[in-house]
Amino acid sequence: MNFIKTKLKDAYILEPKVFGDHRGYFMETYNAKLLDEQGFSFNFVQDNHALSKESGVLRGLHYQLEPFAQTKIVRVTKGAVYDVILDIREGSPTYGQWEGFILSEDNKRQLLVPQGFAHGYCTLVENTEFVYKVDNYYSPVHDRGIAWNDPDLNIDWPTSSPVLSDKDTKHPNLKDLESQFIYKGKE
Numbered sequence: 001m002n003f004i005k006t007k008l009k010d011a012y013i014l015e016p017k018v019f020g021d022h023r024g025y026f027m028e029t030y031n032a033k034l035l036d037e038q039g040f041s042f043n044f045v046q047d048n049h050a051l052s053k054e055s056g057v058l059r060g061l062h063y064q065l066e067p068f069a070q071t072k073i074v075r076v077t078k079g080a081v082y083d084v085i086l087d088i089r090e091g092s093p094t095y096g097q098w099e100g101f102i103l104s105e106d107n108k109r110q111l112l113v114p115q116g117f118a119h120g121y122c123t124l125v126e127n128t129e130f131v132y133k134v135d136n137y138y139s140p141v142h143d144r145g146i147a148w149n150d151p152d153l154n155i156d157w158p159t160s161s162p163v164l165s166d167k168d169t170k171h172p173n174l175k176d177l178e179s180q181f182i183y184k185g186k187e
């Protein structure tokens with residue numbers, strides 16, 4: 001597994017080793033020992049799987065408030081997405097900065113999204129399947145979001161008219177986020 005630093009502190013692209021042969025391929029998509037060797041120690045407790053039927057489906061930008069903030073390892077098993085992570089950790093040198101990545105069944109790239117990041121993705125093809133591990137359980141009362149089209153962030157989504165859930169039409173812009181909703185980090 002290759003670990004590639006991103007522009008955002010503590011967020012990484014993970015590239016699994018792919019063993020191809022005449023039948024197809026095999027790859028280890030998660031290996032705790034390899035993460036430990038990089039100095040990471042996560043306790044993933046939940047796996048998620050989302051199907052988006054159309055291209056242009058945008059989910060995000062989401063995060064959970066402490067103490068239910070989630071580290072995520074995300075990947076695409078079918079189709080392709082433009083995946084965006086936004087650093088909202090108080091005091092982080094990359095606070096308020098975002099970065100976008102293409103994750104696809106073809107490039108097999110994964111993204112390690114630390115606690116304290118908002119996360120979202122927009123599908124690039126129909127019937128895209130997105131799977132991920134999280135190290136904290138879903139907690140609806142701690143579920144928060146930031147506007148996908150926040151003008152200050154100016155995220156270069158692949159479409160200006162995405163398919164959104166009703167919830168995702170109502171999130172505040174980052175600058176309007178009350179300070180209590182900014183990630184403070186573990187004491």
Ligand SMILES: Cc1cn([C@H]2C[C@H](O)[C@@H](COP(=O)(O)OP(=O)(O)O[C@H]3O[C@H](C)C(=O)[C@H](O)[C@H]3O)O2)c(=O)[nH]c1=O
Nearest residue numbers: 048050059060062063072119120121137138139165167
């Ligand atoms: C996230 C989640 C949702 N749900 C239920 C709640 C709703 O009844 C239904 C759909 O939830 P939602 O519309 O929040 O799903 P997404 O828009 O894909 O949300 C996710 O999208 C972005 C990209 C993320 O990074 C988060 O993991 C997550 O917020 O699944 C659960 O039961 N457990 C869960 O962990």
